[in-house]
Amino acid sequence: MEEGKxxxxxxxxxxxxxxxxxxxxxxxxxxxxxxSATSREKRNKEIDKQDYFFLSAADFKTKINDNLFLxxxxxxxxxxxxxxxxxxxxxxxxxxxxxxxxxxxGGLNLKKIFGDQSLAVFIMPPSIESLKERLTNRRTESPExxxxxxxxxxxxxxFATKFDKIVVNxxxxxxxGDAEKLIKEFVLDY
Numbered sequence: 001m002e003e004g005k006x007x008x009x010x011x012x013x014x015x016x017x018x019x020x021x022x023x024x025x026x027x028x029x030x031x032x033x034x035x036s037a038t039s040r041e042k043r044n045k046e047i048d049k050q051d052y053f054f055l056s057a058a059d060f061k062t063k064i065n066d067n068l069f070l071x072x073x074x075x076x077x078x079x080x081x082x083x084x085x086x087x088x089x090x091x092x093x094x095x096x097x098x099x100x101x102x103x104x105x106g107g108l109n110l111k112k113i114f115g116d117q118s119l120a121v122f123i124m125p126p127s128i129e130s131l132k133e134r135l136t137n138r139r140t141e142s143p144e145x146x147x148x149x150x151x152x153x154x155x156x157x158x159f160a161t162k163f164d165k166i167v168v169n170x171x172x173x174x175x176x177g178d179a180e181k182l183i184k185e186f187v188l189d190y
Contacts, residue, residue: 004097006114007031007183008163010107011123012153014135016169020123020179021101027180029187032096034087036106037063037072039080043140053084071109076148081106097187104156107163119186121179122163126170128154 007024011017025031037053039060048054055063060080064072072082081103091098100110104122111120125131131153135146160166165182169175 006118007099008120012156015125017123031099032091120163122160
């Protein structure tokens with residue numbers, strides 16, 4: 001099987017990584033989205049096997065025990081996220097490059113696994129205050145969950161320098177342009 005490259009996009013929740021990844025997928029760069037698995041509840045408009053593989057916590061733990069994950073993390077108690085080995089094999093077997101939309105710890109774990117075969121990009125919010133505003137405007141979180149996410153985000157922002165590149169998302173169009181340039185240079189310099 002021919003192996004491609006890996007684009008790892010990580011950020012604190014609400015920093016804009018999913019929007020940026022969706023834009024990159026729309027370009028003709030041979031990128032294909034690696035669908036992560038999660039044990040969290042499905043949000044409105046999310047589709048199983050398209051946005052995530054939605055699993056129960058018990059099913060997730062079984063797959064961990066069966067060594068089916070390349071990497072995984074328990075992000076919150078009994079709320080897991082992970083990358084299935086089968087997803088990478090599926091994408092590479094088609095001759096495409098993998099693009100990941102993952103949390104910060106998952107991104108760093110994937111960088112360790114793929115090394116120079118990967119480009120790890122951290123999407124940085126302009127401030128914790130702007131991140132709070134974005135998450136509040138989503139209206140998907142209880143005040144308790146919002147506080148958990150913001151505390152986690154503040155911690156995650158401290159890991160930004162461990163990534164290959166940092167893109168500051170203070171204005172979405174600029175952040176998309178910066179990410180696009182980085183990814184084009186990495187993927188096309190094959």
